[in-house]
Amino acid sequence: MLTEASNFAEGVDLAFKVIFGISIFLLVGITTVMITFVIKYRRSKHPKAEQIKDNTALEITWTLIPLAIALLMFYYGYAAFRPQRDFPKDAMNVTVVAKMWVWSFVYPGNKESNMLVLPINKPVVLNLTSLDVIHSFYVPAFRQKEDCVPGKTNQMWFIPTMIGEYWVLCAEYCGMNHSYMEAKVKVVSQAEYEAWINALPKKTAEPEGLTIIKKNACTGCHSIDGSNLVSTSFKGIYGKESIVVTDGKEHTITVDDAYIKTSIYEPDKDMVKGLPKGVMKSYKGIISDDEVSRIIDYFKSIK
Amino acid sequence: MAETITHSYLENTGRYKGILAWLTSTDHKRIGLMYMYAMMVFFIVGVLLGELMRLELFRPGQQFYSAQTYNGIFTIHGIIMIFTVVIPGLAAVFGNFCMPLLIGARDVAFPRLNLFSWYLYILGAAIALSSQFLGNGPPDTGWTFYAPYSIQTHTNVVAAVFGAFVLGFSSILTGLNFIVTIHRLRAAGMTFFRMPLFPWSLYATAWIQVLATPIVGITLLMVIAERWLRIGFFDPSLGGDPILYQHLFWIYSHPAVYIMILPAMGVITEIIPTFAQRRVFGYKAIALSSLAIALVGYFVWAHHMYTSGMSITARWVFSLLTFLVAVPSAIKVFNWVTTMYKGSISVKPPFLFALGFIFLFMIGGLTGLSLGSLATDIHVHDTSYVVAHFHYIIFGGVGFAFFAALHYWYPKMYGRMYNFRRANIAFGFLFVGFNLLYFPQFVIGIMGMPRRYFDYLPQFTLGHQLSTIGGFILLIGIIIMLVNLFSKKGVKAPDNPWGGKTLEWTIPSPPPVENFDELPVITGEPYYFE
Structure with missing residues (x-):
């Protein structure tokens, strides 16, 4: 449904599919059983209730099965997440500077841009910083999100895998224009990236x-x-x-x-x-x- | 039977008449109703604020008011709904009204403290609402008051925060009262495992209220101290740590979700056996799973913080614990459904609302799984998916359980019946409207629609429009329900209109002032149907 534009997107989507698949099965199954009981044992057809005794074996079963399902889901979520924290050594570094209500991206060599331009299939580490309150760097197409917390630097990394333009949104409420705090991330070929970064002027000393x-x-x-x-x-x-x-x-x-x-x-x-x-x-x-x-x-x- | 003439608790026999007789009453039943009336006013205000948001979001771009106004509206909507409606919620209304009846007591252990708690509740709510009219404009932080924004914004955060602080005391004292009542005032012969399951859930809830609320109290005071005295607790520009705020806030505010939902589960557990005329299946498992939820619920708070930059260890440990807390909730659902097996089921309005609760609560719970899982939460955290999820739990769960409880105990409260057909129609509107309102928000959330957005990208328009339409269908349902219950007197209710087996159905409707002429003696299990 949504573009999978980073190396992590597929794993995240698989975890979604596992969790949603099991959930829909349980929801439909339990609801069907419930409605069946309500219809089958309605008072007009079933005037006398049977007083059923507790059944310990049944109760243990339906404790252990959800436990197993829960652990399985935990595992899928963990497995897709773990590599997101193994930062590659040779990645390019870009610093994301968040402030009310603009994003800016600082490249090595003190070059600053208001659009995040990245070469395709190259790992990139983003150093996430904020100058005022908490913001959250969110690119839905990459399935990536991490907060920009003032006073500390958080990190994320990924490999963009699809040429195109994607939205960067702020996901942590940050005041009046929170919903207008957006930018674009543009994934381009290596050659195009190099041309762009070379043309990008250095930040000059400002007044x-x-x-x-x-x-x-x-x-x-x-x-x-x-x-x-x-x-x-x-x-x-x-x-x-x-x-x-x-x-x-x-x-x-x-x-x-x-x-x-x-x-x-x-x-x-x-x-x-x-x-x-x-x-x-x-x-x-x-x-x-x-x-x-x-x-x-x-x-x-x-x- | 004793020969004395007993008065209904609704008649004024004391020193005062009219409203004063209520405001000075320490009768747990009157206090329960007083909570309910106040809560309904707050609830209606909260609903109307929600509808205002839905109107603004009907189309992208600005429609009726500014971004700043929108931020103020979602903040006060959250504060009203969380702190003055669902946290006191079922425990304050039906806990007060029914718990002493269900355990065979004449009142709670500390009736005057109980009345004092109500006054604290009103005072706290008044202070929180004053934030809208006093000082530098309505707070715009969201109900979570995240630092450092809550330290830096010039709006009237202090009043809202202090209001929540006072409301916390009301909650703590009610919890304390219920714990002592349940320990000390159970009828003769009512051991813990002969106690009905709604008091069981209140007991688990009360411990959370007593033990968790002080943490948020201190945290909110720290916010006030930081704003006034510039002490750096949470704002890095003053030397503080914003992540510390999130930990302290969620150490309370996650267990607070169980303060809301446990009594709701308790009510559903009372309703289902009555309308199925069957003993509840797995009594002990339901009782103990309430305690398990209360206990494990303490250790999952940081699942609200997967994207805050916590260590990887913290992330996976909290994720694992979060999945564990899902299990006792699942057990309860299985027990409810199994209690219907081979029952003799009569689908009256309270039961219909209970069925609605189970369905909506299942959706709320199952969609919570992808929020507990690390990789998937990273994507949908702080999107409208989360908004949909917690409305399914809090409105679909707590709200529908509240409506179920109201339709269940209404005859006992007022000694009158209501129109069943209209109650069922109201349920229809509520159920359809609710799903249309919140389900699309799951979908646009997965597509990447962040929450607390005044404006949005064009691809989210359809989802928002369906949601707004659902919001107004829901509103129609609420109006029909309230008109049906409160516009005119119904026929006189019998003492036991549903054939329930718990103690409240053994006394007149409405109950006399001190409930029982002679205190009952309990000799067996609470849900004994022949």
């Missing part, structure tokens, strides 16, 4: 202001490329006119140093028209005055 707003997850709601996220994009924001609501009254302001500072420290004071109060928290005590100046410098640079 201090940008580092600060990324670190504080400002970019989760405010884009820096003019696109519309939850709130106004930072691109061209400095010097722009904006309609805001202060104490229930609308008026027009020009975005200047003072306004930016107020917006960071008292976000509910001059709300941009159309946004609810409380949507942004105050960064007082989190972003210093000096850092605010760096942010303002950065805003001036992205007109």
Whole structure:
């Protein structure tokens, strides 16, 4: 039903088939027996119940059989999972950086991409990290999922076995735009991969202001490329006119140093028209005055 | 028989009249009903919140409200349904109403503590709900309050968490009360192995309540301390460990699933022998499997955490233990079905709901197997497959058992009957609506639809639409059922309308204030049909 695009997918699907197969058999079997009893022994046809004694042999049997089935299922799940924890030595390494609500993928040589591009049939180890809260890296087509936990690095590995594009989804609830935290993984031929990675520019040193707003997850709601996220994009924001609501009254302001500072420290004071109060928290005590100046410098640079 | 005139517990004979007579009553039967009325209000609110989510999810993209609103709705839906409806659930309502009757006692061991527990319940629920109206907006963490998100979000998490903390005390005190009652107040001659099986399940439940709840209490206080005092327990940016939170949370919250389901199994075990007119098959196995579930249920919590980055040893050990806990549940199903063998079965509404329970509980249990297994759980963990699974257990299981219990003991509670035909129609809507609501969520979950998603990829649309339609069929069923039970008085109920053999059927409907004129003396097994 679902594409099997990694070396582990088949084993996982086999475990599913074993478990679902036995489960459907039990469900249909027990339900049939139950309905048969209800019909066959209905009061109009069977007015007097027989008081059946307990039967220890029967009870032991139906304890041992489910136990055996349970152990069998455990084994299939374990057998398909175990190799997922045997990390190959010669694999390529990519670091997955999760933050509210974007994925980025850092390749060796400090090259960063927002799409995970992988060569087919090459083992890859992903180092899963998070900059803020817990996210979970999930690629349904690979049957792989592992949490990105802030403060520690989790790992997963697999071999992509099918050329194509697949979804990366966030499976651990991470706040407002959790359902929009998605990316693509693209599996390509070795030659295509090499061309792509060579063309990928190195991460250049970024302006201090940008580092600060990324670190504080400002970019989760405010884009820096003019696109519309939850709130106004930072691109061209400095010097722009904006309609805001202060104490229930609308008026027009020009975005200047003072306004930016107020917006960071008292976000509910001059709300941009159309946004609810409380949507942004105050960064007082989190972003210093000096850092605010760096942010303002950065805003001036992205007109 | 004594010559004294006994009053029904529903008549006010004390100092107060009207609602005050209820709010000051320590009668276990009244307290049971008071839990039920409060719980029904919460349940209806929770259901309506669920329907609001289903409406939003009818199509991809934003329909009626924002992502933030959606996150708030699923959080409060979870908090209401888990902490104020299913955790107190059958134990608080039918445990209170029936357990002293079933063991031949005049009340619980500590009646005033029992009333106090109810007030704690109302207080806790009020505090939890205040989170919606006070502070910085409704909490948006999900009912699980996972750190570090719950530490960092600026929404009103503290009220919700503190509400859950207070509700925990209500649960602990009820558990304590039931343990002492069952040990000390059983009728003369009622040994443990002559006790009916619903009290047995309550006994197992009560131990979990007493022993597991304090752990979540402390954990929730730690969240509050971390938010207010910036002590780093769970948030790595303060030096804490987010995985520690998950362990502490699930050490309680997994056994809490058994707090919900064990009394449900107990109720079903009362209903089936009555309507089959047959002694229950495998009495001891059912009694002991309740204890086994309670015990092994403590050691499976980390199966909620296979993808958190635990060691491989932790993963396989918890997986193995999880499969072991499936066995006693399977035994119960076999015993229920075998109890119908060569019985004389009358399919009245309580029995119909019990059959529905067995079917839905089997689906819930069997779909849990691929969540206990490592490789398969990795794929479906945190997808709508999990949402479907736990709704099959908690709504299909606990919910349908609650409805079964309500239809079973309703004549005893009110001394009135209800319309059977309408009850059966309600069951039809509930059963069809329920399956249409949740079954598609298994399918889209396997296809890769993550849970707690406000928006989704186009391939999941059909599943979501079927689910929404099912949600409204279910709602119709709930309305028909409640109207049938509570809109008008039915004909007077006899003392023993179903031909049950347990002690509650030997006294008048509704029961007198102290239940028994003379305390019964027990000489044999509880389900003795000639």
